[in-house]
Amino acid sequence: MLSVDKNPVVVAWVERGLDLSKREKEHRWALGDWLADGDEKWGGRAYDEAQRIFPDLSRKYLQQTAYVARSVKLPFRKEELSFAHHEVVAPLEPTAQVRWLAEALKPPKMSVKALRAAIAAERPPENAFNLALPWDTVQKLEDLARACGQSAAVLIITAVNGLLERSAEQVLAQQQRDQAAVDVRHETDRIREIARSKAQDEWTRKVKTDREAYVRANPSPVLDIKALGSASDSLSRKIDAIRERLKIVQGDDLRQRLENLMDQRVAERDKIELMRDAAKEEHQVAYDNWRRDIERRFPWTAAGPDRAYRAQIAAQVAKELADEAAKIAEVTAAAV
Secondary structure, eight states, X not given: OGGGOOOHHHHHHHHHHHHHHTSTTOXXXXXXXXXXXXXXXXXXXXXXXXXXXXTTSOHHHHHHHHHHHHHSOGGGOOTTSOXXXXXXXXXXXXXXXXXXXXXXXXXXXXXXXXXXXXXXXXXXXXXXXXXXXXXXXXXXXXXXXXXXXXXXXXXXXXXXXXXXXXXXXXXXXXXHHHHHHHHHHHHHHHHHHHHHHHHHXXXXXXXXXXXXXXXXXXXXXXXXXXXXXXXXXXXXXXXXXXXXXXXXXXXXXHHHXXXXXXXXXXXXXXXXXXXXXXXXXXXXXXXXXXXXXXXXXXXXXXXXXXXXXXXXXXXXXXXXXHHHHHHHHHHHHHHO
């Protein structure tokens, strides 16, 4: 798959495709130029990647879009005409493309159907197999003919005769082999994905089990601040009692002694509150350190030797799935 290739050229091409996929009703020319570029560099793999990026577009549609973009060069394209107009002239030579596109623009502008009919009417049929070949195919055919020292017609006849000599059974057998290869690739991808998923699940289960065991052996740090809280509450009650006595006490001397005692109790309570706050902060720091230690010891994402362990699990799962698939295939073949 091209999307996993780290080559900068491939990455840039895939990113262009992803950008196109995010735009609503993107101009087909942009899609066609992008596909033609990928086809020239990577052939069929470019269409595999394009179908992954544009799952709602068929492979035939993508190939036809690339063919039109490749056949009708940028200088010959007319913004006033639709992509379908250019699709009609795509099989023609460049000079004919320019002429017919200009004709289509003359008032009243030709419809796609009218343009197709006009081109067909000008081209007299030579025989029942008079086919319009794409311009790039014609170019390749002429280049090959010059290299072989033969005419293009002789090359075509030789190729057709060679194809006809192959029996229908051979063609069907080749199609079945091709389909089998595709099925094997899809099954391999399916097995690999299941193996990765099961390996991750097993790794997650292992980390969870290891964490629980570690927590049991090394429980969360708990600082005893209950005694400090009880002392603070006791002093608060004593302070309240002194306030109540001050409301009814007679005599300045006794009143002064009670006020001094209350100030002393308030100071003691404030000191205890500070000690309790410090203890709480110390408890939070200790707890945070304890949590970080667990995350460091038992990460959810495998790394280093742990990654090798997860890969070993995946390999074992993949082997089991492959063996199971082989047994099913063997039973199916025996039944047939």
